[in-house]
Amino acid sequence: MRDYCSAPAHHTDMNVCQARTCLALQSFSQLLTHVARAEQQPDLDVGLANQLKCWAALSYLSERKYKVAARRFLEVRLDKLPASINQSIAVNDIAKYATLLALAEFDRTELKTKVLSNPDFTLFLEKEPLMLDFAKSFYESQYGKCMSILNQIVPDLRLDLRIGDHIDTLANHIRARALIQYFTPFSSVDMVEMAKAFDTSVTSLEKDLAELIVSGAISARIDSHNKRLHATESDQRYSTFEKSYHAGDSFRQQSMAMLLRVNLIRNNFVVKGGKGQGGGGPGFEFMDMPGFAMNLMSMRGHKGR
Amino acid sequence: MDVDAQSAHAGGVAGAPPSAEAGASGSIPSSAHASSVTISHASTGAHASGGGKGASSNAMDTDSHAEKHAAGSSTDASSHPAQSGSNGNANKKLYGAFSRYAAAHPIAPISSATSSAASAVVGGHGSKIDVKPSESFDLKSFLAPYEGITIVDRLIYIGGRCSSLAGRAYQMALDELKTTENTTLYRHLVEALSGFPGLHFDMQWMDMKNAQAAQHFERLELELSSYKANLIKVRIPLPLLYEAVFLVTFPMILCMLLHFDSRCQPKCVNEPRKLTISLRLRLSGLSLPRTTFGWHPESLETSISLVEIMVQHCGRIPG
Numbered sequence: 001m002r003d004y005c006s007a008p009a010h011h012t013d014m015n016v017c018q019a020r021t022c023l024a025l026q027s028f029s030q031l032l033t034h035v036a037r038a039e040q041q042p043d044l045d046v047g048l049a050n051q052l053k054c055w056a057a058l059s060y061l062s063e064r065k066y067k068v069a070a071r072r073f074l075e076v077r078l079d080k081l082p083a084s085i086n087q088s089i090a091v092n093d094i095a096k097y098a099t100l101l102a103l104a105e106f107d108r109t110e111l112k113t114k115v116l117s118n119p120d121f122t123l124f125l126e127k128e129p130l131m132l133d134f135a136k137s138f139y140e141s142q143y144g145k146c147m148s149i150l151n152q153i154v155p156d157l158r159l160d161l162r163i164g165d166h167i168d169t170l171a172n173h174i175r176a177r178a179l180i181q182y183f184t185p186f187s188s189v190d191m192v193e194m195a196k197a198f199d200t201s202v203t204s205l206e207k208d209l210a211e212l213i214v215s216g217a218i219s220a221r222i223d224s225h226n227k228r229l230h231a232t233e234s235d236q237r238y239s240t241f242e243k244s245y246h247a248g249d250s251f252r253q254q255s256m257a258m259l260l261r262v263n264l265i266r267n268n269f270v271v272k273g274g275k276g277q278g279g280g281g282p283g284f285e286f287m288d289m290p291g292f293a294m295n296l297m298s299m300r301g302h303k304g305r
Numbered sequence: 306m307d308v309d310a311q312s313a314h315a316g317g318v319a320g321a322p323p324s325a326e327a328g329a330s331g332s333i334p335s336s337a338h339a340s341s342v343t344i345s346h347a348s349t350g351a352h353a354s355g356g357g358k359g360a361s362s363n364a365m366d367t368d369s370h371a372e373k374h375a376a377g378s379s380t381d382a383s384s385h386p387a388q389s390g391s392n393g394n395a396n397k398k399l400y401g402a403f404s405r406y407a408a409a410h411p412i413a414p415i416s417s418a419t420s421s422a423a424s425a426v427v428g429g430h431g432s433k434i435d436v437k438p439s440e441s442f443d444l445k446s447f448l449a450p451y452e453g454i455t456i457v458d459r460l461i462y463i464g465g466r467c468s469s470l471a472g473r474a475y476q477m478a479l480d481e482l483k484t485t486e487n488t489t490l491y492r493h494l495v496e497a498l499s500g501f502p503g504l505h506f507d508m509q510w511m512d513m514k515n516a517q518a519a520q521h522f523e524r525l526e527l528e529l530s531s532y533k534a535n536l537i538k539v540r541i542p543l544p545l546l547y548e549a550v551f552l553v554t555f556p557m558i559l560c561m562l563l564h565f566d567s568r569c570q571p572k573c574v575n576e577p578r579k580l581t582i583s584l585r586l587r588l589s590g591l592s593l594p595r596t597t598f599g600w601h602p603e604s605l606e607t608s609i610s611l612v613e614i615m616v617q618h619c620g621r622i623p624g
Contacts, residue, residue, distance in 0.1 A: 024454065026409040090450035156447070158436040159470075161455070161462045 012041040016048065019055055023088055028059040035059070047082035054081075054089055058162055061097065066170065070101035074114050078123040089162065095124035096153075097163055099131040103138050104173035108181075111139055143178050147199045150174060179208060180218055183229065191227040202227060406490075410458055412497035413465045436466045444473060456481050457490065472503050483507065488514045 005011045015038035022031035035056045039049065057072035073094055081091065102115045115121060115135055125132040130149060137146040150171055157167045175198075182197065183189055195205045209229060212218045221230045264270075444463070448456050460478035464471040475498055482491045488511050495506045 024409070024458075025406060084452075086451055087453035087455055089455075092450055152439065155437060155439045156442050159438055159442075159447075159463045159466055161459045164436075164462065164466065 008041045012038050023055055028062040031055060031059045046080045050076050050080045051082055051085055066101045067105040070098055070105055073098035074121055077120050092128050095128040095131050099135050100170050104170045143182055143197050144199050146178060176212055179212060183218055187231045189229045191229055407493055410461055412461055412494060435468045438467060444470060475501060476504055483510055486514055
């Protein structure tokens with residue numbers, strides 16, 4: 001069909017139709033291709049561009065590229081969305097998906113600038129007050145409220161066509177990030193208090209913390225008897241000295257090797273492979289043995305210094 | 306499967322698949338056989354709504370590429386015991402073009418929601434986790450923001466994930482489809498959910514829509530034939546009319562050709578070439594609706610009316 005398109009508008013129409021078909025068929029890799037082609041067309045309608053951003057975000061979401069998906073969702077402007085967007089995704093869905101993805105993937109700075117202080121996205125969040133509370137409570141470290149909202153929204157979102165297969169992963173990411181943020185300032189934490197703060201049981205919390213420790217997300221030890229979590233502090237001074245010592249030793253060895261090579265060349269100490277042989281066989285030729293020995297002696301002297 | 310009185314087969318042999326009767330008549334199961342099917346309990350794979358031959362029922366479904374695509378289809382007869390039997394090839398033909406959509410949207414009720422027969426119908430997709438929604442979850446308000454086919458997609462998804470909502474979701478999907486003319490998806494749902502308890506399948510609606518589509522198609526064919534006959538009277542070459550119909554149906558190509566011809570007109574020397582260009586240029590004066598690339602009956606109707614005008618124009622063209 002591309003051959004029959006003579007104007008940019010025809011190309012745009014064709015790519016949009018193809019992208020819509022790919023969305024219906026859930027062929028998301030092809031969807032991204034068509035969206036990219038449509039976005040390259042000049043004089044693209046703003047509403048259509050926003051719709052394409054939504055589709056691209058859905059595509060990234062299906063491919064589990066959550067951070068990119070969140071960024072594409074956050075680029076969407078509510079006032080520029082066409083009415084036909086409801087045929088693929090609802091406006092409330094954009095608020096839900098973007099918030100969940102941002103909380104799961106963004107750091108605090110990005111969360112503040114791109115979600116909570118983003119005037120364009122605030123319009124979406126106003127349509128979903130629960131998600132606004134969710135994002136704010138996460139950012140303000142009110143983890144009890146945050147987890148309560150998360151537990152409230154997850155069951156229904158499991159029935160969502162677009163995010164249903166990802167919601168458990170995203171919820172686990174958000175929970176892990178909250179746990180890390182909670183524990184970071186402390187050297188020791190009472191797990192009973194922590195479980196209360198997260199509105200969960202100690203057993204479940206202990207399991208989550210164990211997973212985080214195993215994955216290396218937090219450096220800590222669990223005292224199961226006393227139900228405490230202790231941070232394992234590394235000795236920064238010792239590790240710095242250790243690193244500098246190894247760096248110096250490595251430099252000395254490299255210098256020695258270089259000096260040895262220079263002296264070997266200077267004293268014509270070469271190894272020649274015989275004709276028709278695999279090499280390394282006959283032929284050590286000590287052309288200037290006394291000079292070589294002298295230089296070797298001087299090299300040892302250099303080492304001593 | 307227990308069906309109500311409306312779905313009793315006229316003259317059918319007890320225990321015989323209803324598709325055999327339908328196949329003998331050479332059409333999909335008519336409303337006389339299964340006008341309104343309510344399945345109260347799942348038992349066997351044979352069902353009143355199962356696909357009949359359907360050779361002349363829905364012209365849209367029986368495309369030439371059907372059999373090529375049917376091999377990888379989730380609606381393949383081998384994956385659905387309800388479709389197996391003498392009508393397996395007919396179903397392949399019916400859903401060939403639909404196979405990619407069906408593969409992308411598998412209808413898979415979870416096992417706890419269905420009987421053993423129903424889970425057999427869906428081909429062992431019953432291993433999914435049963436999602437329990439919150440108490441405040443309302444299906445209608447959940448679907449309120451959406452429009453179009455996405456409602457059906459979402460209902461099918463919910464039906465496959467949540468046993469407590471599956472029956473209602475599938476019924477809503479069937480009802481939603483009845484607001485459209487998508488009999489292919491309706492039939493697909495009917496066959497995939499043939500063992501699902503408590504669903505009401507309106508086969509009469511499907512028959513009616515298919516009949517309407519067939520009538521519309523026949524009417525268009527007749528009109529085209531009559532135009533062909535008139536064309537002979539006014540001595541206009543037939544290939545030219547075909548070309549004109551094609552060009553008016555696809556205005557994008559027409560615009561491209563007009564653009565081409567306006568540049569190439571001075572180079573045309575012979576009469577047929579001049580006639581073609583004249584025809585195309587006359588078509589350019591008509592207000593053509595801006596359509597998409599897809600074919601739809603409205604555009605063909607418009608095109609036929611335009612062809613009628615064109616024939617009048619051509620009648621005055623010398624040569």
